[in-house]
Amino acid sequence: MIKLILKKLSITFIAISFTVISSVASAEITITWPSIWVGKDSKTTVIGELIDEFNAANAGSIKVVVEEQTDYDIYAQKLTAQIATGELPDIMTVGAQLLDVLHRSGKAMDLAPHINSDPHWNNVYPENALQSAMTDGVLSALPYELFVTPVTYNKKILKEAGYDEFPDNYDDFFKMCEAVTANGKVCTSQMTGKNGWTSMLWYSQALASAGGPDIYEKGLDHPAYVKAFEVMEKMYQYTTSDAIGADAGVSGGHFLNERTAVFMNGPWFIARYTSDGIPGLHENIGVAAAPMLMGGEGSPGGYVGGRQSSLAAGKQSDPAKEEAIVKFLKWLTIPENVARLSYSSGAMFIVNADLPNDMDRLFIEMKQGISDAPYVAPIFQNGIGSLAVASEFPQALSALALGDVTPEGAVEMLQDAE
Amino acid sequence: MTKDNSLNFYSIFKWVIIISFVVYAVFPFLWLVLASLKTNAELLDNPFKLPKVFQFQNYSNAIQEAGLIQLIINSLVISTCATFLNILFASMCAFAIARHIFWWKNVLFLMITAGILVPLNALIIPYYAIINFLNLYDTRLGLILVYCAVGLPVSTFILTEFFRGIPKEIEEASYLDGCNFVARYFRIMLPLALPGLATAGTFQFILCWNEFIYAMLLTSSTEIRTIQFGISYFTNEFFSDYVGMFAAVVVSILPSITVFILFQERVITGLTAGSVKG
Amino acid sequence: MKIKKDEVGWLLLFIAPTLILFTLFFILPILFLLASSFTNWDGIDAEFVGFENYIKLFNKKSFVRAITNNLYWCITAALITVPLGLIIALLLSHRSRGWKVFRTVLFVPQVVSSAAIAMLWAAVFNAEYGLLNFILDNIGLSDYKNHNWLGNVRTANAALIGFSLCYVGYFMVIMLAKTASISEDYYDAAKIDGASQIQKDFYITAPLIKSTFFLCIILAVIFNLRQFEYVYLMTAGGPANKTQVLVVYIWNELTVQRLGRGSAAGVIMIALGAMLLLLLRRILKSETYN
Numbered sequence: 001m002i003k004l005i006l007k008k009l010s011i012t013f014i015a016i017s018f019t020v021i022s023s024v025a026s027a028e029i030t031i032t033w034p035s036i037w038v039g040k041d042s043k044t045t046v047i048g049e050l051i052d053e054f055n056a057a058n059a060g061s062i063k064v065v066v067e068e069q070t071d072y073d074i075y076a077q078k079l080t081a082q083i084a085t086g087e088l089p090d091i092m093t094v095g096a097q098l099l100d101v102l103h104r105s106g107k108a109m110d111l112a113p114h115i116n117s118d119p120h121w122n123n124v125y126p127e128n129a130l131q132s133a134m135t136d137g138v139l140s141a142l143p144y145e146l147f148v149t150p151v152t153y154n155k156k157i158l159k160e161a162g163y164d165e166f167p168d169n170y171d172d173f174f175k176m177c178e179a180v181t182a183n184g185k186v187c188t189s190q191m192t193g194k195n196g197w198t199s200m201l202w203y204s205q206a207l208a209s210a211g212g213p214d215i216y217e218k219g220l221d222h223p224a225y226v227k228a229f230e231v232m233e234k235m236y237q238y239t240t241s242d243a244i245g246a247d248a249g250v251s252g253g254h255f256l257n258e259r260t261a262v263f264m265n266g267p268w269f270i271a272r273y274t275s276d277g278i279p280g281l282h283e284n285i286g287v288a289a290a291p292m293l294m295g296g297e298g299s300p301g302g303y304v305g306g307r308q309s310s311l312a313a314g315k316q317s318d319p320a321k322e323e324a325i326v327k328f329l330k331w332l333t334i335p336e337n338v339a340r341l342s343y344s345s346g347a348m349f350i351v352n353a354d355l356p357n358d359m360d361r362l363f364i365e366m367k368q369g370i371s372d373a374p375y376v377a378p379i380f381q382n383g384i385g386s387l388a389v390a391s392e393f394p395q396a397l398s399a400l401a402l403g404d405v406t407p408e409g410a411v412e413m414l415q416d417a418e
Numbered sequence: 419m420t421k422d423n424s425l426n427f428y429s430i431f432k433w434v435i436i437i438s439f440v441v442y443a444v445f446p447f448l449w450l451v452l453a454s455l456k457t458n459a460e461l462l463d464n465p466f467k468l469p470k471v472f473q474f475q476n477y478s479n480a481i482q483e484a485g486l487i488q489l490i491i492n493s494l495v496i497s498t499c500a501t502f503l504n505i506l507f508a509s510m511c512a513f514a515i516a517r518h519i520f521w522w523k524n525v526l527f528l529m530i531t532a533g534i535l536v537p538l539n540a541l542i543i544p545y546y547a548i549i550n551f552l553n554l555y556d557t558r559l560g561l562i563l564v565y566c567a568v569g570l571p572v573s574t575f576i577l578t579e580f581f582r583g584i585p586k587e588i589e590e591a592s593y594l595d596g597c598n599f600v601a602r603y604f605r606i607m608l609p610l611a612l613p614g615l616a617t618a619g620t621f622q623f624i625l626c627w628n629e630f631i632y633a634m635l636l637t638s639s640t641e642i643r644t645i646q647f648g649i650s651y652f653t654n655e656f657f658s659d660y661v662g663m664f665a666a667v668v669v670s671i672l673p674s675i676t677v678f679i680l681f682q683e684r685v686i687t688g689l690t691a692g693s694v695k696g
Numbered sequence: 697m698k699i700k701k702d703e704v705g706w707l708l709l710f711i712a713p714t715l716i717l718f719t720l721f722f723i724l725p726i727l728f729l730l731a732s733s734f735t736n737w738d739g740i741d742a743e744f745v746g747f748e749n750y751i752k753l754f755n756k757k758s759f760v761r762a763i764t765n766n767l768y769w770c771i772t773a774a775l776i777t778v779p780l781g782l783i784i785a786l787l788l789s790h791r792s793r794g795w796k797v798f799r800t801v802l803f804v805p806q807v808v809s810s811a812a813i814a815m816l817w818a819a820v821f822n823a824e825y826g827l828l829n830f831i832l833d834n835i836g837l838s839d840y841k842n843h844n845w846l847g848n849v850r851t852a853n854a855a856l857i858g859f860s861l862c863y864v865g866y867f868m869v870i871m872l873a874k875t876a877s878i879s880e881d882y883y884d885a886a887k888i889d890g891a892s893q894i895q896k897d898f899y900i901t902a903p904l905i906k907s908t909f910f911l912c913i914i915l916a917v918i919f920n921l922r923q924f925e926y927v928y929l930m931t932a933g934g935p936a937n938k939t940q941v942l943v944v945y946i947w948n949e950l951t952v953q954r955l956g957r958g959s960a961a962g963v964i965m966i967a968l969g970a971m972l973l974l975l976l977r978r979i980l981k982s983e984t985y986n
Binding site: 032034036039040041042067068069070071072074075077078080081082084085086249252253256257268272275276277278 | 458459462463484542543546547550630631634635638639640647650651652653654657658659660662
């Protein structure tokens with residue numbers, strides 16, 4: 001019997017050693033990058049081209065290999081597992097919610113020395129963009145993608161309701177909603193499904209408008225949080241009947257099919273007005289800053305947005321590999337390459353890049369909006385600084401929309417999540 | 419007369435029930451096929467409207483872009499191996515528990531059964547650590563091992579119950595004929611438990627085929643990944659190509675339905691092998 | 697059968713593979729879960745915090761809600777899903793024309809990616825263009841024209857259960873497989889006695905597959921205790937945490953990197969499941985186990 005067990009064990013060992021042998025290193029440095037810019041992502045094509053060009057230019061010495069990560073939730077869980085138990089991948093794309101844990105783990109490569117030793121980064125990034133991303137002089141992740149989420153609205157529906165301009169304050173906004181409703185259309189697309197994305201953006205706008213762009217430093221006790229929920233409570237009177245529980249596909253679908261007049265989302269949605277919207281939708285769309293709350297601490301024209309994905313690298317023991325990784329990161333941040341990415345995907349980047357003149361009209365309007373904006377406040381999900389509070393938001397919002405809790409009660413739900 | 423009436427009433431009842439559940443089960447499938455032939459714009463406009471033009475290219479696009487053929491082959495290899503190992507191990511263990519008396523068998527059986535109620539989603543970090551420790555990250559063997567293991571409680575549970583149902587007399591007779599432990603298992607019990615093996619095997623195969631979280635967590639290269647990766651290929655953080663995904667889903671169904679039919683045929687042949695008494 | 701001395705080795709060998717894998721992939725992880733449940737582990741730092749995680753969990757309304765919702769899932773599974781599966785299995789066991797096709801068709805939902813099925817049912821229940829409201833409206837129930845089934849506190853859980861019933865084929869297949877092992881002799885005897893089909897079903901087939909029926913109930917209860925996919929895909933616990941269940945709750949805790957508290961929730965779930973299992977065994981004892 002023992003013989004048999006030994007036999008079993010030896011089979012396992014053979015299997016294990018086989019996998020070890022198959023991964024024997026060669027002279028070429030291989031950089032693995034579990035990337036979320038794959039599959040149907042709008043950046044897939046150009047990122048693929050950039051990697052191919054980089055590999056061709058460094059043939060024989062460096063090779064970047066992409067591991068396709070199509071499911072963002074599981075990718076985040078995987079990074080958490082890697083942070084907790086093992087080594088990080090060579091290069092990672094990290095969302096805002098993982099920046100803190102990545103930094104604290106100490107397993108990420110510190111990019112600060114490279115930034116100080118090479119003028120490239122400071123030349124291509126706006127002033128202070130890199131310095132402000134450092135914590136205690138350590139840069140664990142390179143800021144890369146940027147986003148803003150202004151209001152997009154359907155000019156045709158608004159015109160039918162008697163509005164040529166998008167209102168700049170909530171009193172007028174809700175009057176407009178009244179008029180749109182009377183005209184047989186629905187005013188806004190909202191959702192509480194998943195992370196409640198669109199509604200969370202509205203909430204962020206109202207929050208910055210009520211409490212100023214630095215609202216997140218003032219704590220959940222600040223009355224702005226209640227005021228912003230009061231706005232949301234009203235907003236849900238002028239939305240589709242399926243808003244509670246709706247996901248991004250449903251709420252976006254209503255706007256794409258001209259069932260709703262106003263929608264809020266990032267620049268990545270621009271291409272879909274043409275590809276998935278009803279014919280002629282794109283021409284009818286206007287971009288505007290969100291309305292203001294009377295008597296709030298925010299300023300007219302204020303935007304919300306922030307850091308989208310950042311680039312990070314795992315700590316390396318081999319200096320040659322570290323150099324190779326830095327070389328690739330530089331390649332990704334060369335202005336011409338960034339411009340290509342931006343042009344093809346409609347995404348915005350922090351790197352200063354000269355964009356072609358024939359960028360989408362809505363993209364240019366959003367860009368203009370940013371430079372006119374007195375501030376770009378963080379969105380609630382990233383600014384609040386607590387993943388638990390952010391994940392409770394859709395529950396608090398749906399409770400509010402159902403009349404289960406008052407705006408004060410919704411804030412209490414957020415506080416309890418901590 | 420009364421008997422005939424009740425028979426008619428019963429057979430009407432029977433068909434009403436069967437047909438309504440068939441509709442219940444088949445309707446999602448038909449919708450899926452229909453939706454996979456639309457454009458995304460049409461789907462978002464109204465999920466229940468018929469498409470203007472059937473978009474058959476959704477299928478060729480899906481198969482090419484996501485490399486579905488390779489992924490299906492991977493899934494077949496991984497699911498078949500994991501199912502075979504799982505059913506082999508589980509039936510051996512179930513045979514030991516169901517047909518023999520030893521003092522700790524109830525403890526063992528309860529413990530393994532309790533494994534069914536472990537929330538596998540909560541074990542992401544331990545599993546990642548174990549697979550890394552065994553040096554099996556991004557290998558087929560790693561996935562096979564995990565799938566084989568996570569299915570053991572259900573398979574053992576089902577098989578124990580099926581083994582228990584086999585009359586004692588058959589085994590005792592063979593015992594007196596001089597059949598040893600191994601022969602009793604292979605020659606007597608396995609053939610008699612075929613319906614059970616096929617049932618447990620079906621579920622194990624479906625589990626492997628549909629598993630998504632660990633397929634993504636424990637692999638990184640496309641050469642190893644399973645069909646579930648192909649389905650997720652069409653959804654992203656900000657954009658989902660629903661029709662592409664639906665086409666991939668429809669393609670992914672065909673192999674698993676085939677396996678189901680093949681396995682379930684064994685149940686019938688198991689029956690015609692005869693000599694079984696409830 | 698009593699074990700002979702010289703066969704003890706074989707017995708152990710037959711149990712060994714399962715036991716080794718079970719230890720590696722169940723016992724070790726659960727010990728790890730237990731250990732980390734007493735810490736505030738977030739993936740990086742961990743401090744011992746005693747029972748704090750457990751106390752906090754039981755003070756959370758949404759967690760208690762998750763437990764009651766899970767019990768609701770378990771009870772409906774035992775009282776509705778499995779009995780329905782039994783009825784269909786009995787009907788199909790007649791082997792009338794086309795029974796194999798029906799068996800396969802009823803199993804189809806099992807092999808379709810649940811993400812796709814969930815998307816369909818979300819569309820069926822949708823308040824704006826949903827099929828259900830369209831039908832209800834057309835048969836005169838115009839109150840339901842814009843009823844948001846999944847977004848309403850009163851109907852969300854019921855709608856989820858309704859959706860889950862399309863998976864009844866799972867248990868039907870187990871019980872149907874068991875009927876295959878029933879000898880024709882029983883039915884021949886019944887035929888001579890002039891029994892009707894309904895009598896055969898309920899006096900011969902049903903009692904003979906009783907143990908499998910109980911096995912299905914146990915499986916159904918456990919599966920619904922670890923209910924995740926349907927809820928996660930359809931409502932993610934909303935609205936207002938009203939459809940929250942344990943595993944979705946655990947998943948959320950992991951997502952927000954409160955790994956210690958997630959572990960504690962996992963331990964509570966396993967403990968709860970063990971109690972349910974023992975209770976069920978007691979209720980169904982005389983029938984299933986020797």
